[in-house]
Amino acid sequence: MQFGYFLFLLFAPILVISTDPAAFNDDVLGLIVFKEGLKDPKAMLSSWNEDDETPCNWVGVKCDPTTRRVSALVLDGFSLSGHIDRGLLRLQFLQVLSLSRNNFTGTITPDLPRLWSLQLVDLSENNLSGSIPQEFFQQCGSLRSVSFARNNLSGKIPDSLSSCSMLATVNFSHNQLSGELPSGIWYLRGLQTLDLSNNLLEGEIPEGIENQNDLRELSLQENRFIGRIPEGIGGCLLLKSLDFSDNFLSGRLPDSMQKLSSCTSLSLQGNSFTGGIPDWIGGLKNLEILDLSANSFSDWIPKSIGNLDSLNKLNLSRNQLTGNLPESMSNCIKLLDIDMSHNKLSGHIPSWFFKMGLKSISLSWNNFTKGNIPALSSTSTSYFGLQVLDLSSNAFSGGLPSSIGGLSSLQVLNMSTNNISGAIPVSIGELKSLFILDLSDNKINGSIPSEIEGLISLSELRLQRNFLTGRIPTQIDKCSSLTSLNLSHNKLAGSIPSAIANLHNLQHMDLSWNELSGSLPKELTNLSRLFSFNVSYNHLHGELPVGGFFNTIPPSSVSANPLLCGSIVNHSCPSVHPKPIVLNPNSSGSNSGPSSQNRRHKKVILSISALIAIGAAALIITGVVAITLLNMHARHSMSRSAAPFALSGGEDYSCSPQNDPNYGKLVMFTGDAEFADGAHNLLNKDNEIGRGGFGVVYHTILRDGRSVAIKKLTVSSLVKSQEDFEREVKTLGKMRHQNLVALEGYYWTSSLQLLIYEYLSRGSLHKLLHDENKKAILSWRQRFKIILGMAKGLAHLHQMNIIHYNLKSTNVLIDCSGEPKIGDFGLVRLLPMLDHCVLSSKIQSALGYMAPEFACRTVKITEKCDIYGFGILVLELVTGKRPVEYMEDDVVVLCDMVRGALEEGKADQCIDPRLLGNFAAEEAIPVIKLGLICASQVPSNRPDMAEVVNILELIQCPSEGQEETE
Incomplete structure (x- = not known):
């Protein structure tokens, strides 16, 4: 609002109007009528009194000092609700109307611009709905700034907008506006700021943008625009900020963009731009932010990027860039944040890279293979500001530098999935600000240093899949902020320290696949926030603790510890029973002999056992009744919530x-x-x-x-x-x-x-393949069409940086023309975090389709997991068999069965017998091989989906281009 009000101050004309008392009353009347239609829960308008002769002293009201007429109404953030009443039309000399950050509802009043002096309208951050009326801009007079941002507006942008020749600022962002941009949008020759971001706008960006000589800010991000960036964009010589991110734009960047020498921020991420990053990018000398991430840029990073000496943020991640980091980048002396992750960069990281005073470095998921991690000098001030260092998923070797403790400002350190060896340096404890430490999937040995107690800010500790030995240090309880602890797949020994129970913020703990012994500390039941827990595949013994999260953990969390006992593992613990009653052998009576005593002894013991059994049965029945009542209550609550x-x-x-x-x-x-x-x-x-x-x-x-x-x-x-x-x-x-x-x-x-x-009425692929009541049988041609269609759909998801996570045959639907459609994609984005435990609980029905990475709870999940599931789907389509089939005496895993048949030269015997030989062997066998490659146990061996599409199109026989009817 401050910016809008400054516009008002800049453009407000000097008015000389007669001070007629009746006019004052007209202003009072208009505002009182407006107030009557509002709810004012905080009594912000309590000073508005209808008995006053003038409203100039009312809260939110400003008057012209000469005429004493209302010139501005500024009620931002007053928590007002209701409709914007027509009473405001009485304020004939109103120049600024700002009602942002309230809860106004209803539609936009089309008559507001009848106030001929109105220059600024800000109705942003309310709950206005409906469309923007055409009439609003047909009588816009001297209107210079309008903002309807962050409402619930729908419909198209009115064509009449182009008739408001005085408009300098237009902000319709964060609504649900749809349709194409009006072709006359660029007729607004005085336009300085245009923000239409976060809507549902579509079509191509219209030509004519070169006429915008005064345009400073253009934001069209998060819409559905297609096509290329208009060639005329270079005519906007004063443009400082350009944001086309998260659309469907494609092609190469137009050469005219090199004329945007005033540009300080260029954001094009999340589109489908291709080709190399143009060499002229280095001519945009004023650039401070350059974000070209999540596109399809290829080739080397141009050396000219080193000319951007004003650059402080560079993001080229998620592209297909190759080659080395150019030496010229050392000239980017103001660079603070660099993200080159998810590319195909290679070579070594030059030493100067760590001497630039960067705050955030992300080079993960590349092909850096040469040399060790550069040594970090504890005396160099260049490192003091480094907060994020992510070198994960490369091939770095050697050990962690002992001077790493000198990175005093470091908050995130991720070196996972490399070939790092040696011990964890004791200086790690000097990183007092460290929030995340991830050294997983390396070859680190030695013990966890007790100096880890110095990591007082640590929230996540990931050391899984290394060769760590020794005990878990008791000093770990000093890391009181820990929420996630993963030490799995190491060689840790000794007992689990009870001090872990002092980590009251702990939510996830995985100590599985180690050599831990002893009993589980009963104090662990005090971890009230624990959400997932795993100590399987160790040498633990004794009774499992009772209470807290131990009442609900699955048996798999403690499996492969044969000496553990308790109800969870279905293994009773040895207990001391009360001594049986022993009769006096010297007592008289007919039953006083030895055989009689033994019979009585057995009878007493039998009675005690019977009582125990009856008591257990009663507890079980009580539990069943309680669970039934809880389920009934839950269903009742759900019906009420619906x-x-x-x-x-x-x-x-x-x-x-x-x-x-x-x-x-x-x-x-x-x-x-x-x-x-x-x-x-x-x-x-x-x-x-x-x-x-x-x-x-x-x-x-x-x-x-x-x-x-x-x-x-x-x-x-x-x-x-x-x-x-x-x-x-x-x-x-x-x-x-x-x-x-x-x-x-x-x-x-x-x-x-x-x-x-x-x-889609035809149903799922699972139903078509496995429903015995279906009369129609999918032909080979139909199956190949489904495989190719699934590949194209999945490739598109990955291009848009969306991972499915839950790919299976029930989530692939078939339309009436036999075309497959992938459903349920992106639903995990609705979860608060992509946690493995949460994911596994939501996709547990995807047995057989889940990649091996899901078994490693903190291994980063990527699109390679989808490719594994796709490979299983390919094999399912070719064979007609489910991913896992349970026989009487055996369990058949489809992937293993097909791989074995292929190795024996019997791959053709795996093809669905219902096809009766009506298939193209020259297609089927390569498709089987492709499915097995996609379902490789090693993620890096799986091809990208774009490559899969190309391979399938090559496999497809030219003579089979004509598809069969279904």
Whole structure:
């Protein structure tokens, strides 16, 4: 708002108007009428009194000192709600109207610009809905700045916008505006700032931008724009900030961009730009931020990048860049943040790289193979500011430099997945600010130094998959901020220190696959925040603790410790029974002989055993009853939580959650949002068509006759906040591809979230392959079409930097033309964090499709996991068999079976017998081999999906181009 008000001060004309008392009363009347339609919970407008002769002393009201007429109404952040009343139209000399950061609802009043002196309108950060009215800009007079940002506006940007020749600032960002940009948008010759980011705008960016001689800021990020950047962009000579990120733009960067010598920020990430990074980039001498990440740029990094001596942030990650880091980069003396991760860079890291005074360095997921990690001099001031150092997933060797403790400001140190050897230097304890330490998947040996107690800020410690020996140091309890501890797959010995129980913030602990012995400390039950726990494959013994998280952990968490006992492992602990009653052998009576005594002895023991059994049975019955009652209560609660949506047809779903917590927000990206049978039938059990790890799916019909599938998410306790949820869902809604199931809309309340998808009546690939009641059999040509289509859909997801995580045959749907569509993609983005434990609990039904990496709880999950699942799907389609099949005396793993047959030269015997020889062997065998390569145990051996598509197109026989009808 301050910027807008400065505009008002710059452009406000000097007015000389008569001071008619009646005019003062007109201002008072207009504001009082406006106030009457508002809710003012904080009494911010208490000074507004209708008996006053002038409103000039009211809160939020400013008057012209000469005329004493209201010139500005600034009520930003007053927590006001209600509609923007037409009473404001009485303020005939109003120049600034700023109502941002409130809770105004309803639509935009089209008559506001009738106030001929109005120069600035800021209605941002409210809950306004509907479309932007055409009339608003047909009478815009002297309007110079308008902002409707962060509302719920929909529809198209009105063509009349181009008629407001005085406009200098336009901000419609963070809404749901759709359609194409008006072709006359560039007729606004005085335009200085245009922000249309975070909407659903589409089509190509119209030509004519070269006419914008005054344009300083252009933000079109997070929309659906396609095509190339207009060649005329170079005509915007005063442009300082250009942001086209997260769209679907493609092609090479136009050469005219080299004329943007005034540009300080250039953000093009998340598109599909190709070719090399142009050499002229070094001519943009004023650049401070350059972000070209997540595109398809290739070739070497140009040496001219060293000319950017004003650059402080450089992000070239997630491209296909090759070669070395250019020596010229040492001239970028102001560079603070550099991210070159996920490329194909190679060679060694030059010594000067660590002497540039950088704060953040990320070179992960490259091919750096030469030399050791550079030594870090503890006396060099260049290192003192380094906060993030990520060199993971390369091939560095040698040991960690002993001087690493000199990085006193370091917060994140990630050296995982390299070939680092030697011991952890004791100087590691000097990193008092360290938040994350990840040295996993290396060859580090020796013990964990006790100096680790110095890491007082440490939240995550990942040392898994090394060769560490010795004991877990008791001093680890000094790391009181620890939330995640992973020491798995080492050779640690000794007992688990009870001091770990002092880590009260611990949420994840994995000590599996070591040589730990002794019993589990009972104090561990005090870890109230622990979410996942694993001590499997050790030498632990004794009774498992009872209480706390130990009451709910799965048996796999403590498996392969044969001497552990307790109900979790189904192994009773030896206990001391009460001594049996021994009868006096000298007592008289007919039953006093030795045989009689033994019989009585057995009878007493039998009675005690019977009592124990009866008591155990009673406890089991009580538990079953309790669980049943809890389930009934849960179902009752879920039905109540769904109640706000289960209304009769025609109800208003647009009510704001801030106004009424019982109502949610229903958004359709396209089309009508009404349901033909009313919402009361929407979540009917009879309409259920599927279930999965993330929710239940129902079928319903929209008012316009369209069928849609509704997924009711059952992870409400894990779903992010509404703002995060809507941002992620909008991103998924932009994912349009012929081989992806389209997301049509969503519904949100704090207790109920629905996703609305296109409906595919033919069902899933799993149903077509394995449903015995299906009469039709997929031909080889149809199967190949499905394989190729899945590959294209998955390649598109990966190009957009989305990992599926849950690829399986039930999540691949087939449309009426036989084209596959991948569904349920990106749902893990709705979780608060991509935690392995959470993921495994949500995708446990994907048995056989999950890559081996999922077994390593903190190994970074990448798109290679999807490629593994794709490989299994390929084998499933070719063979017609499930990934894992349970026989009477054996378990058959599809991947192992096919690999064995291939090694024996019998691959053709794996092909689905239902094809009866009607398949192209010259296609089928290479496809089998491709499936096995994709399902390799080693992630780096799996090809990228773009490569898979190319391979499949090469495999496809030219004579088979004509597809069969289904």
